[in-house]
Amino acid sequence: MSDAPLTLERSGKLLHLQFNRPASLNAIDSAMAEAFLGAVTEAVADDAIRVIILSGAGRSFMAGGDIAQFSRDPGSIPDSLIEPMNKAILLLSGSDKLVLGSVQGPVAGAGMSLALVCDLLIAADNTRFSFAYTALAASGDLGISWSLPRLLGLRNAMGVALLGDSIKADEAQRLGLVNRVVAAEQLAEQTLNLANQLAELPALASASIKRLMQAAVQQDLGSQLAAEKQAFSQCIEQPEFHTAVAGFLAKRK
Missing domain, CATH: 1.10.12 (Lyase 2-enoyl-coa Hydratase; Chain  A, domain 2)
Known part of the structure; x- marks a missing residue:
């Protein structure tokens, strides 16, 4: 198994980017952020790619930022972590390619932010979304203050951000955060099926x-x-x- 913070798998019109720090629930650190920006930059320039899949290795899509880096070097976070992720998100948003998020387990903080900027989102039935930033006395990043009000409306977005309740997969689908919920053991297969369907659209x-x-x-x-x-x-x-x-x-x- 690769020890790279991000793995890439190309299959026809699909590019699968998987966050690969399962031992830390794929928490983002500076190395992962830079790897993600590099991969996204190449992907959006490749005309043969039609769909980009984002997923996380192990039992979680992404449980937020790397607490070890937050503790060790908090001053590095804005420029070495948030900035490259912001650039990657803007590239994905501005690209003609469709971005399909595939999530499972804890999806918290930056993980929730990143999931919500995907064009479509498929979730395992064991997924739990959590704003989580307030637990660290932080305000949010990676576009969550842009995405949440647009998806939920202002009142519901404020509730999610300030009250701290986690959102189960079926509730997330009811609220409009998720397009499809599938059994956890079927997530990989159903993600691939959906990605292939999207890739064949005009x-x-x-x-x-x-x-x-x-x-x-x-x-x-x-x-x-x-x-x-x-x-x-x-x-x-x-x-x-x-x-x-x-x-x-x-x-x-």
Whole structure:
């Protein structure tokens, strides 16, 4: 087994990035953050990759930041840990590629932050989400103050952040944090099935949907209608559109 903090596995249109510090529940340290930024930078530049899977080795997706580094060198955290992770998150968010998070066990602090910036999220039934930052007298990072209010609404987001309750997988799905919940022993298989399904979607259409959905919470209706029209016009020019229309018509005969 590799002792690298992040492992990469390429399969066709898929790239699987797995956080690989299972003994510490994949807690992020500076080495992992730099490895993640490097892998993401290469991935978003690779036109052959359509879907990026994020997962964690062992019994947890990620249980937050590395407490040992927090204790040993807290001054290093903003620049050597948060900054490279922020750059990677912005690259993933701005990329046309779909990002699929696959989570299990404790998903806390930075782990919850990272999970929520994925485009889609599949969770094992043993997953427990926890904001966790307040337990360290910290305010949050890696976009959690951006993601939570957009996914839950302001009131619910404040409750999750300040009251400290953990959220079980089924409740997370009900709240809209998770797309699918599966049995823990089926997580790897179901993640791969979903990733392959996403990889076969028309490239321009799926990329346009991602951009439009991201922009919707910040634009007025008129701007969003114009953006939809522009994206649809671009899709019409693609061979996949004409093939899909022809296939639809053939089924009606």
